[in-house]
Amino acid sequence: MRNEQEVNRAVERYSNTIRRLCMVHLKNHADTEDIFQTVFLKYVLSSVSFENEEHEKAWFIRVTINACRDLLKSFFRSRTVPLDEILEQPALLLPDNKEVLEAVLSLPQKYRDVVYLHYYEDYTAPQISRILGKNVNTVYTLLTRSKQMLREKLGGDGLE
Amino acid sequence: MMGLNDRIKETFDKIYAEEELKEKTKKFLSQKTQEYKKDYKKRSIINYPALISAAACLLFLFLGGRWIYLTPTAEISIDINPSIELGVNRFDKVISVDSYNDDGQTLADSLNIKFINYAEAIRRIMENERITDLLSDDEIMTIAVVGSDEKRYAKMLSNIKSYTAGQRNTHCYFADSAEMAAAHEMGLSYGKYKAFLNLQALDPNITPEEIQGMTMREIRDLIASLSKDGEGGPQTENGSCPNSGGGHGNGYGRQRKRKRKNAVTPPAQTHEPNPNTNSKSNK
Structure with missing residues (x-):
């Protein structure tokens, strides 16, 4: 079992990443709290020793995505709420930010993870394939399709 | 933008x-x-x-x-000189092989009979080259079963008899634990101890040390010569396990029985028709 110091360090370091992943997957704030508790409790009880920070971060991403998927499988969680209810501080988002977020969240589930991991966390397709346990070619396909869909929704051709 | x-x-x-x-x-x-x-x-x-x-x-x-x-629950004492004793546990396995003289030690070392069934151990002993040589030289072998469970004795003795049946000069009998303890105190195996007691009755000067190195045949010959004072001379035992029917013995009783048998031989002759008696009865 990990000590309090280790746990606090992990909470400070990975909370934002977990929060963003929750945003991509979940539909209300209560679920986000559940995911935080599930993921960090798993970390406290886990005996995995990480080779480096990148390895640790990848572990948190994978565990969070799996926890979100498990939660979404539940019948009682499948209700949709407006974006303003998901965010605790919606006022901080500019109209353009809201537009981008709504476009990302409107993508089918399987595209959202790759969009977040590639465009925000800067992971390459092979790295994403290892984190998500998917074939590299599948990841490339998902990235190409999600790019097309986002262009359609948001216009412009700034995506690389 | x-x-x-x-x-x-x-x-x-x-x-x-x-x-x-x-x-x-x-x-x-x-x-x-x-x-x-x-x-x-x-x-x-x-x-x-x-x-x-x-x-x-x-x-x-x-x-x-x-x-x-x-824990041994029965012991099998084998004397021919070598003298050895086998400790047998409640599962009929040989758990110890003790020797009471140098010959016995040599024999015990050459046998690999620990943790096997006692009947198999007896069979191996009887088939041992040294033992077969001694028996063919007209030496006498005594096998005593010592313990406290009579039913078990009878079964053990019957098993042992089946392996010694083909041997002349082999005697099997029961013995009790108290006598076995007394024998061990003197440093003798049970068979030799019984022979020693018989010999001591005839010659009080005999010591256990003298007995220790003698073969069973030598002891028996000595007993025979002392008891009969030359009468009849040493006798050869025929058949096996004469006293296996029960009670304590040392094989020597067989000789006595035979002597008694010999002694009653003349009256047996009286069974032959006596013309005098017949004539009296007729009268």
């Missing part, structure tokens, strides 16, 4: 974990950690007595099993 890539980055940058969420999570984890620690302590406290009792049970089973297996 900002590219879509940057727009996505800027948007997600504005999403972060609220301090309240982090604090709640930390509080929850601290609470869970305490609970786990308490549970772990409880489990450790409960485990010690359980562990001790389990260890005690295992030790008891181990020592009990060892005691049951390694």
